[in-house]
Amino acid sequence: MAEKKxxxxxxxxxxxxxxxxxxxxxxxxATTGGPSGKKAALADTALTGERLAGLQERLWAASTxxxxxxxxxxxxxxxxxxxGGTVKHVIGLFNxxxxxxxxxxxxxxxxxxxPFLWRVRQALPHxxxxxxxxxxxxxxxxxxxxxxxxxxxxLGRRYGQINRFEKSLTDDGVTLIKCFxxxxxxxxxxxxxxxxxxxxxxxxFNPGDIDERELWPAYQEAYELALHxxxxxxxxxxLIPADRKWYRNWAVSxxxxxxxxxxxxxxxxxDFDVAECRQRLLKGA
Amino acid sequence: MAEKKxxxxxxxxxxxxxxxxxxxxxxxxATTGGPSGKKAALADTALTGERLAGLQERLWAASTxxxxxxxxxxxxxxxxxxxGGTVKHVIGLFNxxxxxxxxxxxxxxxxxxxPFLWRVRQALPHxxxxxxxxxxxxxxxxxxxxxxxxxxxxLGRRYGQINRFEKSLTDDGVTLIKCFxxxxxxxxxxxxxxxxxxxxxxxxFNPGDIDERELWPAYQEAYELALHxxxxxxxxxxLIPADRKWYRNWAVSxxxxxxxxxxxxxxxxxDFDVAECRQRLLKGA
Numbered sequence: 404m405a406e407k408k409x410x411x412x413x414x415x416x417x418x419x420x421x422x423x424x425x426x427x428x429x430x431x432x433a434t435t436g437g438p439s440g441k442k443a444a445l446a447d448t449a450l451t452g453e454r455l456a457g458l459q460e461r462l463w464a465a466s467t468x469x470x471x472x473x474x475x476x477x478x479x480x481x482x483x484x485x486x487g488g489t490v491k492h493v494i495g496l497f498n499x500x501x502x503x504x505x506x507x508x509x510x511x512x513x514x515x516x517x518p519f520l521w522r523v524r525q526a527l528p529h530x531x532x533x534x535x536x537x538x539x540x541x542x543x544x545x546x547x548x549x550x551x552x553x554x555x556x557x558l559g560r561r562y563g564q565i566n567r568f569e570k571s572l573t574d575d576g577v578t579l580i581k582c583f584x585x586x587x588x589x590x591x592x593x594x595x596x597x598x599x600x601x602x603x604x605x606x607x608f609n610p611g612d613i614d615e616r617e618l619w620p621a622y623q624e625a626y627e628l629a630l631h632x633x634x635x636x637x638x639x640x641x642l643i644p645a646d647r648k649w650y651r652n653w654a655v656s657x658x659x660x661x662x663x664x665x666x667x668x669x670x671x672x673x674d675f676d677v678a679e680c681r682q683r684l685l686k687g688a
Numbered sequence: 689m690a691e692k693k694x695x696x697x698x699x700x701x702x703x704x705x706x707x708x709x710x711x712x713x714x715x716x717x718a719t720t721g722g723p724s725g726k727k728a729a730l731a732d733t734a735l736t737g738e739r740l741a742g743l744q745e746r747l748w749a750a751s752t753x754x755x756x757x758x759x760x761x762x763x764x765x766x767x768x769x770x771x772g773g774t775v776k777h778v779i780g781l782f783n784x785x786x787x788x789x790x791x792x793x794x795x796x797x798x799x800x801x802x803p804f805l806w807r808v809r810q811a812l813p814h815x816x817x818x819x820x821x822x823x824x825x826x827x828x829x830x831x832x833x834x835x836x837x838x839x840x841x842x843l844g845r846r847y848g849q850i851n852r853f854e855k856s857l858t859d860d861g862v863t864l865i866k867c868f869x870x871x872x873x874x875x876x877x878x879x880x881x882x883x884x885x886x887x888x889x890x891x892x893f894n895p896g897d898i899d900e901r902e903l904w905p906a907y908q909e910a911y912e913l914a915l916h917x918x919x920x921x922x923x924x925x926x927l928i929p930a931d932r933k934w935y936r937n938w939a940v941s942x943x944x945x946x947x948x949x950x951x952x953x954x955x956x957x958x959d960f961d962v963a964e965c966r967q968r969l970l971k972g973a
Contacts, residue, residue, distance in 0.1 A: 464891040490785045499784045500775045500822070506785065537785070592969055599966050605958040606749040610965055613973050673890040680895055681884050684877055688898050 412436045412657045416641040418583070420634035424627040431587040433644040437653050444653040451656045452496030458663040459533060461670055463501050466531025468671030471576040474662060475527065475534040476655075479541050480584030481622060482612050483594040484645050486537045489584070492652045493659070494535055503528045506537040519543040519561065520568050528577070533659075540565060541629055548625045549618050562632040569638040578662050579638040582655055583630060584645035588619055697721045697942045701926040703868075705919035709912040716872040718929040722938050729938040736941045737781030743948040744818060746955055748786050751816025753956030756861040759947060760812065760819040761940075764826050765869030766907060767897050768879040769930050771822045774869070777937045778944070779820055788813045791822040804828040804846065805853055813862070818944075825850060826914055833910045834903050847917040854923040863947050864923040867940055868915060869930035873904055 415436045418424060438444040462472065476494075478486040487506075494502055505526035514522045520540055528534030544561050547553050553561075569579055586594075595612060598604040634640040641658060645651040700721045703709060723729040747757065761779075763771040772791075779787055790811035799807045805825055813819025829846050832838050838846075854864055871879075880897060883889040919925040926943060930936040 464888075467891050487785065491783045494784050495780070497784070498776045499779050499782070499787055500772065500789055500791065502784055504785055592973075596966065596969055599962050599969070602958070603749075603955045605962070606752050606956050608958070608960070608965070610960045613965060613968050616973055670888045671891050673887070673893070675893070675895045677884050677890070680893070680898060681881065683898050684881055684884070688877075688901055 411661050412654065413639075413641065413661050416643060416654065416658070418630045418634040418640040418642050420631065420636075420639065422631070424630045426585065426623050426627055429585055429642055429644065431585050431590060431644050431646040434647065434650045435644060435654075437650055437657070441647075441649045444649040448492075448496075448649075448653045448656050451653075451660050455496050455656065455660055455663065456498060458660070458666075458668065459497050459501050461668040462533075462663065462666065463498075463531040464670045465668040466529075468674075470668065470671075471530045472578065472666060472668065473528040473530055473532050473534065473576060474578045474580065474659070474666075475536065475572070476659065477536045477539045477541070477579065477581040478584065478655075479539060479545075479582070479626075480645065481586060481591060481619075482615065483591050483598075484584040484586045485648060485651055486584060488648060489582075489651060489655050490535060490537055492648075493655045494533075496656060497533060501532050502535060503532050504535045504537070507539060507542060519547075520564065523568075527572070530576075540568070541633075544629050545622065545625045548628070549621045562629070565633050566635055566638075569633070569635065573637045578666060580658055580662055581634075581638060581640045582658065583626065583640055583642050584651060585642050586645045588616075590646045591616070591619075696946045697939065698924075698926065698946050701928060701939065701943070703915045703919040703925040703927050705916065705921075705924065707916070709915045711870065711908050711912055714870055714927055714929065716870050716875060716929050716931040719932065719935045720929060720939075722935055722942070726932075726934045729934040733777075733781075733934075733938045733941050736938075736945050740781050740941065740945055740948065741783060743945070743951075743953065744782050744786050746953040747818075747948065747951065748783075748816040749955045750953040751814075753959075755953065755956075756815045757863065757951060757953065758813040758815055758817050758819065758861060759863045759865065759944070759951075760821065760857070761944065762821045762824045762826070762864065762866040763869065763940075764824060764830075764867070764911075765930065766871060766876060766904075767900065768876050768883075769869040769871045770933060770936055771869060773933060774867075774936060774940050775820060775822055777933075778941045779818075781941060782818060786817050787820060788817050789820045789822070792824060792827060804832075805849065808853075812857070815861070825853070826918075829914050830907065830910045833913070834906045847914070850918050851920055851923075854918070854920065858922045863951060865943055865947055866919075866923060866925045867943065868911065868925055868927050869936060870927050871930045873901075875931045876901065876904075 438447055478489055480486055490504060494504065510522065523540045526536070544558060544565070548558055573579060595608070598608040630640045630642070643651055643654050723732055763774055765771055775789060779789065795807065808825045811821070829843060829850070833843055858864060880893070883893040915925045915927070928936055928939050
């Protein structure tokens, strides 16, 4: 039973890949494993931020000595679930120079002319970097399924393609952290109404977002299938209850902390004569 | 004389392009126009950060309605002058999703096969973004001059090419903010020694950095020439006294604030019927 030892938030939020997923059984307002109040969560997230920035520097430093490891955070969720807010508040805790952020929109004609994973491969983090996907290749089994953008057999093949692709990434030193930001239907309505109430948020609003709500059940089903089929041991999905923004930010920052701590990147040792260099500088160079 | 009205820090730090530049006449420890102490500077920079993030969001929002304006911060300076530290501390004040950061290293074989501005064009900010260049096309008249990497006539042509290129950018809606981080020869020694004293900084050190110090006068001369020939009315150079990190961060954040404030980006007005959308949502959608 030693393997079942508690391994932190990653384990608590992990979606088991071996059984079908029923999203309605997950409470979108839960604060699993975290502080139960906003104030404590904000304070804890800020503290976590300092540790994240330190670990990120070590990851980057290690890459300068040939360590090829890197981290990729994948954010998925319904409209208004807080993907952008997570980038702003959680990724904002890191040194921006080591972050490679990509927001995936509807594919361009060029992207459409390639296999669906092509544009994703262009956006991967380099050694020592933290990559962030705001939406991802999962759109190709989500909106693609709901809107019937591809023939069913092709859709069916994509889950396996995604799993093989992600395995190749983890084999190559990528730590994948996949987060589904889970909000409720009512919370989405509340957030859309807030965008309407505030003129400084109108630019985020699209009347099509309301039409899209009619497809809510189909999207939930598509997510259930994607989480079930693609939550693998090496690249599991995490379900983040996301109705409370402060918990969402706390949880994602905590997941990043757990994974970066586990990587334990090290500052490389000097490959030059430190004392000699010091002498040269002190003697006037 | 109305034109000579004081226009803030940008004007105080601007390098006049109409006369030769003598870098030795600029005090690298100056705190021009800023708080004279570290504590006040840090507090002021943090406050500036909140305003910067707000202006950045407006710039991004405006781009969603077709506003093509964008900002490009160019950072140049000798080794250890704090280009990376500026990105960490100043650009860290922004929402990372709207920042496009590029650190230019020695050109790759592919980059070398193209005109020197080619790789720079690939890295430009898109509409609504803040672009950041850690080093830039100016390396092609700095190290290229000092190390005699190109024939003299070609080098001579590059200043004009840079000016025309930058004019085309400003014509196209790019606000260019060019900053030369000016440190002293002694301050560089101090910073290199600090890197040697701290094992967690060894990875930043390269013994070649000491050899490079022998070329200090040649680099200063190359900078003087670049600042003189390429400080144009539309794309002026700013000289940032950079021996004090807290002043450097204060000054660069302030320059960004002045330029973003002048742009005065606006949230776009709703192009849909707000009341109707609200009704649809309230009636159950």
